[in-house]
Amino acid sequence: MTTTPPLITLDDIRDAAARLKGVAHRTPVLRSRTLDALVGAEVFLKCENFQRVGAFKFRGAYNAASRLTPEQLARGIAAYSSGNHAQAVALAARELGTTAVIVMPEDAPPSKRRATEGYGAEIVTYDRYTGDREAIAKALAAERGLALIPPYEHPHVMAGQGTAALELLEEVGELDALLTPVGGGGLIAGCGTAAKGLYPGLRLIGVEPEAGDDTKRSLQAGRRIEIPVPKTIADGQALHIPGELTFSVNRRLVDAVALVGEDEIRQAMRFAFERLKIVVEPSGATPLAALLSGRVEHLPARVGVIVSGGNVDAGRFAELCGTAA
Structure with a gap:
């Protein structure tokens, strides 16, 4: 067994x-x-x-991002989040010398969106009630060759x-x-x-x-x-x-x-x-x-x-x- x-x-x-x-x-x-x-x-x-x-999200985002290869870091990181994971990935990317693209719902708290942009990330929005954020982020990552760091999976x-x-x-x-x-x-x-x-x-x-x-x-x-x-x-x-x-x-x-x-x-x-x-x-x-x-x-x-x-x-x-x- x-x-x-x-x-x-x-x-x-x-x-x-x-x-x-x-x-x-x-x-x-x-x-x-x-x-x-x-x-x-x-x-x-x-x-x-x-x-x-x-x-707490910075803990997981940095732990995952710090394990990417130099080649992956050179291409950048993608993530999807309503706010806290978005900020965490954006900051982790900045700490590791790379860029981040974040898929966020249109109704995400404005303060969380501003903070994410403040860490240097690009924001792509979607409707959380009709859109599939994971599918959008996966397609974006595949198109641009980005490493995807999900918020929990x-x-x-x-x-x-x-x-x-x-x-x-x-x-x-x-x-x-x-x-x-x-x-x-x-x-x-x-x-x-x-x-x-x-x-x-x-x-x-x-x-x-x-x-x-x-x-x-x-x-x-x-x-x-x-x-x-x-x-x-x-x-x-x-x-x-x-x-x-x-x-x-x-x-x-x-x-x-x-x-x-x-x-x-x-x-x-x-x-x-x-x-x-x-x-x-x-x-x-x-x-x-x-x-x-x-x-x-x-x-x-x-x-x-x-x-x-x-x-x-x-x-x-x-x-x-x-x-x-």
């Missing part, structure tokens, strides 16, 4: 950490007695909103994202549970591989917006389930189906998926700003929302949270937090 080797391992994540040393920020871990008292647990917040480009991208959890656990030691946002599944796949590689008994919990529960449905069904493209303020989680590669990892590792409502996300963003003094984008606030709203069943004593990003412009932040109850 043969067994399929895992797509990524703890050693892959440690290798990614070595590549990222001195390039990516080692982001802070925040504590709050107020938060601990509200949720009834010790909570450790890994603040990837302080990462380069303002999100790549072992090196997943391994890079997992370094966030590796750093968290190196700093705080053993945790009973780890919460991460779930979009395409790359962050939780990498972080779950790191966390369960170090502490097999750890409970891995994903968090999705109620409107975009494709991963929860897929895990329940044991296969990938497609839903209509969700309309949610958590734009980084507005996906219709889990990644094929990421799902192959997550179906083995993820213990539960919690769902949060739009108002709960807004309230979490406001709490983070008022009590923790940090700015968190909607997608990055979903795990905190799950804790604050009691959406996590059987909450254990020591809980890690990946705060995945803080890329939200001032006007949008004020609009969202102003409507929080």
Whole structure:
């Protein structure tokens, strides 16, 4: 009897950490007695909103891009993203002395598009409700001879994202549970591989917006389930189906998926700003929302949270937090 080797391992994540040393920020871990008292647990917040480009995505993008051959780097990189991966690939390309072309939805947050262009990338737009971003990017990459770095469907991208959890656990030691946002599944796949590689008994919990529960449905069904493209303020989680590669990892590792409502996300963003003094984008606030709203069943004593990003412009932040109850 043969067994399929895992797509990524703890050693892959440690290798990614070595590549990222001195390039990516080692982001802070925040504590709050107020938060601990509200949720009834010790909570450790890994603040990837302080990462380069303002999100965890730089970890995976740089890890993947740094492994390209000199010939591939000379031709350039392509990617598709609603914003954070776009910025990450653009910055990674600049750091490695090459160029990037990014396929972005027309309704991507303007601040994320401006930042991506600011890193020197060319932007190609599409309609997220009618267009297939992956197909567009693959065709573009083939036409121009570019190396395509997807936002989550790549072992090196997943391994890079997992370094966030590796750093968290190196700093705080053993945790009973780890919460991460779930979009395409790359962050939780990498972080779950790191966390369960170090502490097999750890409970891995994903968090999705109620409107975009494709991963929860897929895990329940044991296969990938497609839903209509969700309309949610958590734009980084507005996906219709889990990644094929990421799902192959997550179906083995993820213990539960919690769902949060739009108002709960807004309230979490406001709490983070008022009590923790940090700015968190909607997608990055979903795990905190799950804790604050009691959406996590059987909450254990020591809980890690990946705060995945803080890329939200001032006007949008004020609009969202102003409507929080």
